[in-house]
Amino acid sequence: xxxxxxxxxxxxxxxxxxxxxxxSGRRIYSTRTFHGTKRTAELELAKLVAEVSGVGAxxxxxxxxxxxxxxxxxxxxxxxxxxxxxxxxxxDTYIVPTLGAISLAKLKTSQLDGFYxxxxxxxxxxxxxxxxxxxxxxxxxxxxxxxQGVRWGWIQSNPAVNATPPRIxxxxxxxxxxxxxxxxxxxxEAVNPDLACFLRLSATTGARRGELCGLRWEDVxxxxxxxxxxxxxxxxxxxxxxxxxxxxxxxxxxALDEMSVASLAQHRDRSIANAxxxxxxxxxxxxxxxxxxxxxxxxxxxxxxxxFGTVRKRLALDGVRLHDLRHFAATxxxxxxxxxxxxxxxxxxxxxxxxxxxxxxxxxxxxRDAADALGRLLADG
Numbered sequence: 211x212x213x214x215x216x217x218x219x220x221x222x223x224x225x226x227x228x229x230x231x232x233x234s235g236r237r238i239y240s241t242r243t244f245h246g247t248k249r250t251a252e253l254e255l256a257k258l259v260a261e262v263s264g265v266g267a268x269x270x271x272x273x274x275x276x277x278x279x280x281x282x283x284x285x286x287x288x289x290x291x292x293x294x295x296x297x298x299x300x301x302d303t304y305i306v307p308t309l310g311a312i313s314l315a316k317l318k319t320s321q322l323d324g325f326y327x328x329x330x331x332x333x334x335x336x337x338x339x340x341x342x343x344x345x346x347x348x349x350x351x352x353x354x355x356x357x358q359g360v361r362w363g364w365i366q367s368n369p370a371v372n373a374t375p376p377r378i379x380x381x382x383x384x385x386x387x388x389x390x391x392x393x394x395x396x397x398x399e400a401v402n403p404d405l406a407c408f409l410r411l412s413a414t415t416g417a418r419r420g421e422l423c424g425l426r427w428e429d430v431x432x433x434x435x436x437x438x439x440x441x442x443x444x445x446x447x448x449x450x451x452x453x454x455x456x457x458x459x460x461x462x463x464x465a466l467d468e469m470s471v472a473s474l475a476q477h478r479d480r481s482i483a484n485a486x487x488x489x490x491x492x493x494x495x496x497x498x499x500x501x502x503x504x505x506x507x508x509x510x511x512x513x514x515x516x517x518f519g520t521v522r523k524r525l526a527l528d529g530v531r532l533h534d535l536r537h538f539a540a541t542x543x544x545x546x547x548x549x550x551x552x553x554x555x556x557x558x559x560x561x562x563x564x565x566x567x568x569x570x571x572x573x574x575x576x577x578r579d580a581a582d583a584l585g586r587l588l589a590d591g
Contacts, residue, residue: 213225213226213227213255213256213258213259213280213362214226214255214280214283214284215248215251215252215255215284216283216284217248217287218243220245221243221244221245222243222244222245222246222248222251222254223241223242223243224241224242224243224244224251224254224255224258225239225240225241226239226240226241226255226258226259227239227259240258242254242258252284252358252361252362253361255362256361256362256363256364257363259362259363259364272313272314272364273310273311273312273313273314274309274310274311274312274313274314274317274355274356275305275306275309275310275311275312277314277355277356277358277359277364278301278305278306278310278351278352278355279301279306280358281354281355281358281359282297282298282301282351282355284358285354285358290444290454291444291445291446291452291454292444292445294446295446296347297347297351300344300347300348300351301351304329304333304340304348305348305351305352308325308328309321309322309325309352314359314364314365315365317356317369318369319369319370319371319372319373321369322349322352322369322370322373323373323374326345326348326349326373326374326375326376329344329345329348330342330345330376333345342375342376342377342378342379343378345375345376346375346376346378348375349370349373349375352370352373353368353370353371353373356368356369356370357370380567380568383537383541383568383569383572384529384534384537385534385537385538385540385541385542386527386530386534386535386538388538388542390525390527390530391409391413391535391538393525393527394409394518394521394522394525394527394530395409395410395413397521397524397525398518398521401521402517403476403477403480404477404480404499405514405517405518405521406473407473407474407476407477407499408422408499408509408514409518409535410469410470410473411437411470411473411474412532412535412536412539413535413538413539414466414467414469414470414539415437415464415466415470415539415556416535416536416539416540416543416553416556416557417437417439417464417536417558418442418457418536418558419511419514419515419532419533420442420443420444420511421439421441421442421456421558422498422499423442423443423451423497423499423508423509423510423511423514424439424440424441424442424443424453424497424508425437425439425497425498425499426440426494426495426496426497426498427478427481427492427493427494427495427496427497427498427505428494428495429498430474430478430498432471432474432475435465435466435467435468435471436463436464436465436466437463437464437466438461438462438463438464439456439461439462439463439464439558440456440461441453441454441455441456442454442455442456442457443508443509443510443511444511445510445511445512449510451507451508451510453508456558457558458558458559458560460558462555462556462558464556474498477498478492478498481496481498481500481505484503484504484505485503485504485505487503488503488504490503490504492504492505493505493506497509499514514532515532518532519532536557537569539556539557540553540557540565540568540569540572541569541572543556544569544572544573545572550562550565550566550573553565553569
């Protein structure tokens with residue numbers, strides 16, 4: 211691996227491969243400590259690599275596999291645990307086995323396009339086509355790694371810039387009907403009232419499952435009838451729950467309806483009783499959804515999905531996913547004429563255009579209502 215960057219406290223450790231010991235065959239590394247921004251540290255790393263290898267040596271000798279792994283180790287601390295797992299799987303399963311041995315100096319755009327075409331034609335499990343969305347993720351990793359290679363001075367240009375991964379055809383959103391949502395909540399209530407409260411909040415707030423898992427009692431305002439989404443729960447590569455920022459790295463406040471507030475109040479009473487049974491009091495920072503009697507550990511998103519799947523199976527609603535409750539909230543609000551900006555804010559989208567891109571076709575119903583309203587005004591006049 212020609213070069214690697216690692217943060218140590220307020221400094222950066224620069225590490226460059228300097229060859230092998232002629233007697234033992236062990237790899238030799240040149241290291242340097244640098245104080246400054248990450249961007250300037252990256253530039254210093256490129257200089258160090260050039261110093262120990264000779265100008266142009268990295269471009270001649272490094273493989274794409276070495277570059278993509280160097281980039282991944284550098285980027286890993288800035289990525290969410292779920293993204294790290296996903297990237298690592300794609301790198302180990304598809305990128306390195308196929309492109310890893312290719313010299314950086316010889317990697318061409320046409321090779322990348324051929325790679326994407328092979329994946330699209332039969333690169334998935336059992337020779338099935340790999341989904342376009344997965345191929346575009348692979349392309350994103352490839353492009354980012356090569357861009358870093360340019361910044362490090364390993365290559366002169368990025369061949370992925372002009373590559374053509376397959377387009378993603380947006381699948382049609384099919385939210386459940388209100389009757390189905392009520393069935394799911396009622397069925398959950400019969401076996402696990404805490405899960406029923408979770409499902410009701412999913413359907414009325416549109417919050418992501420990880421965000422609800424990260425909800426704490428201090429984030430619930432019963433008087434103002436709101437919850438504040440500040441964090442989300444994700445799992446690392448060992449399956450351990452980790453609390454992180456929301457997807458947009460911003461907190462948002464969501465108003466609640468009376469039924470949701472009542473459900474939360476009943477859930478809090480149960481949580482208080484559980485804590486007291488252990489001789490403790492429910493802390494303000496306790497998690498709203500927890501399997502611990504004192505609510506000090508959060509639910510894990512995948513476990514919630516499994517519990518939901520069990521309830522769904524009993525009702526034979528195989529086509530409904532937990533994430534579809536988020537779609538239910540969004541589409542019903544838009545259909546009722548709620549402004550797109552308001553819906554976008556509740557969902558936690560970075561901007562209204564994201565909401566329109568996913569749910570724009572559901573605005574037709576409110577557009578028809580608008581046309582009829584204007585017609586009535588003119589008719590009355």
